[in-house]
Amino acid sequence: MKQSTYLAPTLRDIPSDAEVKSHQLMLRAGLIRQSTSGVYSFLPLGYKALQKIERIVREEMNKAGAQELLMPAIQQAELWQESGRWEAYGPELMRLNDRHGREFALGPTHEEVITTLVRDDVKSYKKLPMTLYQIQTKFRDERRPRFGVLRSREFIMKDAYSFDTSFDGLDASYEKMYQAYTNIFTRCGLDFRAVVADSGAMGGKDTHEFMVLSEIGEDTIAYSDQSGYAANIEIAEVNISYKKADEALKAMEAVATPDTRTIEEVAAFLNVSKEKLIKSLLFLVDDQPVLILVRGDHEINEIKVKHVFDAQTVELAAEEETKTWTGTAPGYVGPVGVKAEVRIVADKAVEAIVNGVCGANKEHAHLRNVNPGRDFPIEQYADLRLIQEGDPSPDGRGTIRFKEGIEVGHVFKLGTRYSEAMGATFLDENGKTQPMIMGCYGVGVTRTLAAVIEQHQDEDGIVWPQSVSPFDIHLIPVNMKQEAQKQLAEELYDLLQQESYDVLLDDRAERPGVKFKDADLFGFPLRITVGKKAEEGIVEVKVRRTGETLEAHKDHLLDTIK
Ligand code: ATP
Ligand code: MG
Numbered sequence: 001m002k003q004s005t006y007l008a009p010t011l012r013d014i015p016s017d018a019e020v021k022s023h024q025l026m027l028r029a030g031l032i033r034q035s036t037s038g039v040y041s042f043l044p045l046g047y048k049a050l051q052k053i054e055r056i057v058r059e060e061m062n063k064a065g066a067q068e069l070l071m072p073a074i075q076q077a078e079l080w081q082e083s084g085r086w087e088a089y090g091p092e093l094m095r096l097n098d099r100h101g102r103e104f105a106l107g108p109t110h111e112e113v114i115t116t117l118v119r120d121d122v123k124s125y126k127k128l129p130m131t132l133y134q135i136q137t138k139f140r141d142e143r144r145p146r147f148g149v150l151r152s153r154e155f156i157m158k159d160a161y162s163f164d165t166s167f168d169g170l171d172a173s174y175e176k177m178y179q180a181y182t183n184i185f186t187r188c189g190l191d192f193r194a195v196v197a198d199s200g201a202m203g204g205k206d207t208h209e210f211m212v213l214s215e216i217g218e219d220t221i222a223y224s225d226q227s228g229y230a231a232n233i234e235i236a237e238v239n240i241s242y243k244k245a246d247e248a249l250k251a252m253e254a255v256a257t258p259d260t261r262t263i264e265e266v267a268a269f270l271n272v273s274k275e276k277l278i279k280s281l282l283f284l285v286d287d288q289p290v291l292i293l294v295r296g297d298h299e300i301n302e303i304k305v306k307h308v309f310d311a312q313t314v315e316l317a318a319e320e321e322t323k324t325w326t327g328t329a330p331g332y333v334g335p336v337g338v339k340a341e342v343r344i345v346a347d348k349a350v351e352a353i354v355n356g357v358c359g360a361n362k363e364h365a366h367l368r369n370v371n372p373g374r375d376f377p378i379e380q381y382a383d384l385r386l387i388q389e390g391d392p393s394p395d396g397r398g399t400i401r402f403k404e405g406i407e408v409g410h411v412f413k414l415g416t417r418y419s420e421a422m423g424a425t426f427l428d429e430n431g432k433t434q435p436m437i438m439g440c441y442g443v444g445v446t447r448t449l450a451a452v453i454e455q456h457q458d459e460d461g462i463v464w465p466q467s468v469s470p471f472d473i474h475l476i477p478v479n480m481k482q483e484a485q486k487q488l489a490e491e492l493y494d495l496l497q498q499e500s501y502d503v504l505l506d507d508r509a510e511r512p513g514v515k516f517k518d519a520d521l522f523g524f525p526l527r528i529t530v531g532k533k534a535e536e537g538i539v540e541v542k543v544r545r546t547g548e549t550l551e552a553h554k555d556h557l558l559d560t561i562k
């Protein structure tokens with residue numbers, strides 16, 4: 001490619017609206033241009049790098065046995081109503097109407113489309129397992145698009161979906177994707193970690209996020225300094241809390257009446273996960289984690305609240321606790337390290353509990369059909385006990401440290417969440433109808449590109465890892481008016497391309513200073529400068545990453561750069 005007519009507009013100054021390095025460099029090196037908030041064009045250099053990443057993604061997906069397809073970006077509302085996400089997804093979903101007034105969304109993700117697709121065309125266990133993927137533009141009306149393509153409203157994602165006949169099968173499919181993701185991000189030259197993540201409202205089982213370590217990351221990773229433990233703090237917090245809650249429960253059980261429920265029983269009763277229950281019902285009183293357990297007397301519908309505390313009585317009618325309790329279920333409370341048992345006398349507090357809860361004041365109703373989220377706020381207590389640096393690691397080995405991370409990939413065991421809602425079933429060996437067991441797996445392709453630049457740059461510009469660099473070599477004749485330089489540059493340009501190197505020839509009539517500055521900004525792995533020694537056939541080779549330079553005769557150039 002010849003630079004004189006190549007669209008790679010460079011900027012000398014740091015654009016004032018770009019806060020982070022990758023965004024600044026992508027603008028300055030002419031990789032992207034903003035069209036409107038959170039919406040970008042990829043210019044040739046940026047698109048070339050993006051295609052390198054897509055190629056790596058494709059190779060690893062295909063190697064893992066996944067099949068590429070392409071689904072529509074436009075998705076009819078009916079699909080989302082079927083899965084129940086038309087309402088649940090909220091304002092991030094870009095909605096539109098056609099000329100007949102029918103409702104649609106621009107796909108932020110494709111569980112609905114793929115599930116119906118597979119439902120209609122796969123009927124037998126003989127076709128399974130199957131993993132399908134696409135590389136496609138996604139749309140999310142992010143509340144705060146920022147950092148350029150790191151969080152944009154239109155972006156490219158690789159999304160894959162696995163379909164299995166059993167949960168063991170799902171585990172195997174998940175493992176393959178996990179490995180493929182590890183390969184992808186390693187090949188992109190990224191320093192990353194796979195961390196345990198929050199299965200959240202999706203109702204799934206295992207889930208991991210792939211986090212690129214970076215100060216500007218919007219997620220915080222809690223990891224152990226001595227073991228492999230690493231989790232998004234969203235979940236680490238629950239784990240820690242859970243441990244404390246367990247301790248609290250054990251302590252409570254020692255003093256409780258025979259009808260105390262275990263947390264598993266309560267979770268099963270409410271039909272929520274243990275983690276979710278803890279997350280929603282655990283809060284702090286005087287810095288002690290306190291778990292409210294759902295309890296009640298079905299017969300007389302009278303709430304007995306026993307409050308057990310650490311060798312002291314706490315006035316639960318205090319305003320904050322009363323408020324916190326409003327809207328949660330009635331029941332027991334128990335802190336860590338129980339020493340004494342005290343019956344609560346504050347009627348007001350009890351009232352607040354009773355009134356706030358899911359029909360608890362109706363006979364037989366207070367523990368039935370409890371719907372977290374509808375009947376009491378689920379996330380309300382989620383950040384009350386954030387895991388902290390210096391905490392013991394939940395796996396008992398080492399101490400917790402924090403690092404910021406950029407989420408570039410996410411693997412998720414969906415189970416039957418979509419197959420059941422949308423009727424994606426198959427006939428098993430015995431001719432019995434079963435729901436397919438699903439997993440979903442996303443890579444933010446455009447975000448990964450920005451993350452690569454975030455991790456690979458210096459004060460002069462981008463320092464591309466070879467695998468992702470738009471070009472392999474920047475070939476720079478210092479002065480195009482010097483016939484010997486021009487000729488040698490063109491000779492080498494042909495030679496290198498014949499050898500399958502991707503070369504950008506700076507054939508512009510610019511001053512050397514300008515050319516070198518642009519070369520550093522673009523940051524391809526090798527720069528070959530054709531200067532004064534052109535007549536002798538000697539050029540200078542410079543390694544962008546190390547700054548190392550050496551001279552080479554054109555006859556030995558290929559060996560030198562190998
Ligand atoms: P985030 O937590 O950053 O909002 P997410 O968890 O909502 O991301 P997923 O639904 O897991 O994203 O989507 C899969 C991948 O798509 C993410 O891991 C990320 O790499 C990428 N991605 C998600 N949202 C964006 C965005 N707004 N811009 C660019 N990439 C994105
Ligand atoms: Mg998001």
Ligand code: MG
Binds near residue numbers: 407
């Ligand atoms: Mg996320």
Ligand code: MG
Binds near residue numbers: 209407410
């Ligand atoms: Mg995610």
